[in-house]
Amino acid sequence: MSMLDIAEHFEFIVIKEAAEQIENANQPEKAIQSILSIISRQMGLNRGRVLLQEPTSGYLYTAYSYGLTEEEVARSRFAIREGITGKVMHSGQPWIVPDIDLEEDYLCRTVSRETLPQEPVSFIATPIIRNGVPVGVMAVNRLKGRTRPLDKDLNILKLIALFISEILAVNTMLEQQTQILKEENEQLRALATSQGSHYGIIGESSALMDALNKVTRAANASVTVLLKGESGTGKEKFSRMLHLSSHRQDGPFIAINCAAIPLDLLESELFGHEKGAFTGATQTKQGKIELAHKGTLFLDEIGDMDLGLQAKLLRVLEERTITRVGSNRPIPVDVRIIVASHKDLHEGVNQGRFRLDLFYRLNVFPIELPPLRDRYGDIRLLSRHFLNLANQEYGVGTIFDQGALGFLETYDWPGNIRQLENVIKRAVLMAESNRFITADLIQQIISEESGIMAASRIAHTHKALIAKEPDVIEHEMQPMLNDRVAVMDHHRHKVAASSHDESMNHGGKRNYWRVSEDESERLMEALHQAHGNKTQAAALLDMTPRQFNYRLSKLGLQVK
Numbered sequence: 001m002s003m004l005d006i007a008e009h010f011e012f013i014v015i016k017e018a019a020e021q022i023e024n025a026n027q028p029e030k031a032i033q034s035i036l037s038i039i040s041r042q043m044g045l046n047r048g049r050v051l052l053q054e055p056t057s058g059y060l061y062t063a064y065s066y067g068l069t070e071e072e073v074a075r076s077r078f079a080i081r082e083g084i085t086g087k088v089m090h091s092g093q094p095w096i097v098p099d100i101d102l103e104e105d106y107l108c109r110t111v112s113r114e115t116l117p118q119e120p121v122s123f124i125a126t127p128i129i130r131n132g133v134p135v136g137v138m139a140v141n142r143l144k145g146r147t148r149p150l151d152k153d154l155n156i157l158k159l160i161a162l163f164i165s166e167i168l169a170v171n172t173m174l175e176q177q178t179q180i181l182k183e184e185n186e187q188l189r190a191l192a193t194s195q196g197s198h199y200g201i202i203g204e205s206s207a208l209m210d211a212l213n214k215v216t217r218a219a220n221a222s223v224t225v226l227l228k229g230e231s232g233t234g235k236e237k238f239s240r241m242l243h244l245s246s247h248r249q250d251g252p253f254i255a256i257n258c259a260a261i262p263l264d265l266l267e268s269e270l271f272g273h274e275k276g277a278f279t280g281a282t283q284t285k286q287g288k289i290e291l292a293h294k295g296t297l298f299l300d301e302i303g304d305m306d307l308g309l310q311a312k313l314l315r316v317l318e319e320r321t322i323t324r325v326g327s328n329r330p331i332p333v334d335v336r337i338i339v340a341s342h343k344d345l346h347e348g349v350n351q352g353r354f355r356l357d358l359f360y361r362l363n364v365f366p367i368e369l370p371p372l373r374d375r376y377g378d379i380r381l382l383s384r385h386f387l388n389l390a391n392q393e394y395g396v397g398t399i400f401d402q403g404a405l406g407f408l409e410t411y412d413w414p415g416n417i418r419q420l421e422n423v424i425k426r427a428v429l430m431a432e433s434n435r436f437i438t439a440d441l442i443q444q445i446i447s448e449e450s451g452i453m454a455a456s457r458i459a460h461t462h463k464a465l466i467a468k469e470p471d472v473i474e475h476e477m478q479p480m481l482n483d484r485v486a487v488m489d490h491h492r493h494k495v496a497a498s499s500h501d502e503s504m505n506h507g508g509k510r511n512y513w514r515v516s517e518d519e520s521e522r523l524m525e526a527l528h529q530a531h532g533n534k535t536q537a538a539a540l541l542d543m544t545p546r547q548f549n550y551r552l553s554k555l556g557l558q559v560k
């Protein structure tokens, strides 16, 4: 082997061993030190150091080194343009100092001249480049008198600097990914320890947090709490939290839905009755209020209570006693009363359906539970939560595909959390064998639930026919159309009667039609009225801008 062959063989070994260190990029300290050690042992390029820029000061500092003492590392700091190192960083160009004793810009800052050999010493520095920009400097000392030309060493160092750049980039990427995972973990941890999670209340939206804060404040205040919110927003869940976080937690929690019990039974259900008080009252029975003694009574749908019973309830609140049906004896009760309504009680007062004095008593501490569509970010969390629960319940392992969560987030959810929970349960049961829950499957379940698809298709046909052939319609098709419209009205009626549509009626103008072609007219009309401003158009339709945009894009209506 000639001298030239031997030199090339060494170069090859150095490059190969250095390149292998890229695999250790997750441990940059180890990887870079190994490289600096190889070039020192095999090529006599000593005291190798890799300087990087401090993010805040911009100074170059020695991040990795081989053969330097701790003091030398600490001294090895340079401003940009300072010394040869600073100049390499600034210019992005490598630099060879053949004899450091003859170069006045060489500062001898890192390693003092006395520490180095007496004979002439050279210095080589090359930038570490990432995406065309210098991100650091790599530098070494070597004896000037070695046989290898300095520029040959520089060529190898340039290659080594490339490997180091790669190691640093991979490491940055790994650190970023770890950071994301840490944040996700942190989010989950925060969620698990958040105020409501203790009580199975999932969510982190500010709207939900406001409500949770109020619950915490009210818990031990013994005030009557009025929970307001559309159907399925968690009024009962919150009332349980109120109970469990109060000093009454060991007492009973009794819930009663005033709308679900026939009027003539509600009084005895609430107040109890004496034996013989009415036909069929064969036994004395305690009412729910009495049973809730030392605990909490949750009266749901209080707006549906009749005026007579409202007066009796007012007495309970004022006198803290109840009188059973068929008795005159007041019985003292110590009950915390929480009431809920999806109806606007104030409106009930205006319409003479609700007593003003009772309204004042109940409205001392109102807590508004936001509809799901206003809980930004919660839909995702709740969806994953319900998916986990349903997977566990049915012993399967379904997952959402990419579009599913996006769809869930943009849908209006008139039935709120209850509807979301039901839809996900059904989706888990209906998911194909591939176990993916798709946006299409969710849409299908929602439209099956509401029967609204059929109605919207009929409406569509109706409009199309009128647009095309008014005369024919007038004379021949009108009876048929009347039938169809009747069917459509029937569908609407059915939907309005279904539980989750109550929110649509009571919430006023909300519309929960899925994105259908009929909607394009509505969207375009709103855009027209808002002079093309999408945010305003969304507001006109009582939608969030996201929902509005989603619908536009689903319908292929690209509006600039």
Ligand SMILES: Nc1ncnc2c1ncn2[C@@H]1O[C@H](COP(=O)(O)OP(=O)(O)OP(=O)(O)O)[C@@H](O)[C@H]1O
Pocket (backbone or CB within 6 Å): 200, 201, 202, 203, 229, 230, 231, 232, 233, 234, 235, 236, 237, 238, 300, 342, 382, 417, 418, 421
């Ligand atoms: N923040 C939440 N996190 C997890 N589950 C929730 C949350 N809020 C409500 N739920 C669940 O959603 C469903 C509906 O909640 P809840 O019955 O409390 O609503 P509601 O407002 O009382 O409804 P309605 O007015 O129709 O009686 C329940 O299964 C409940 O457990």
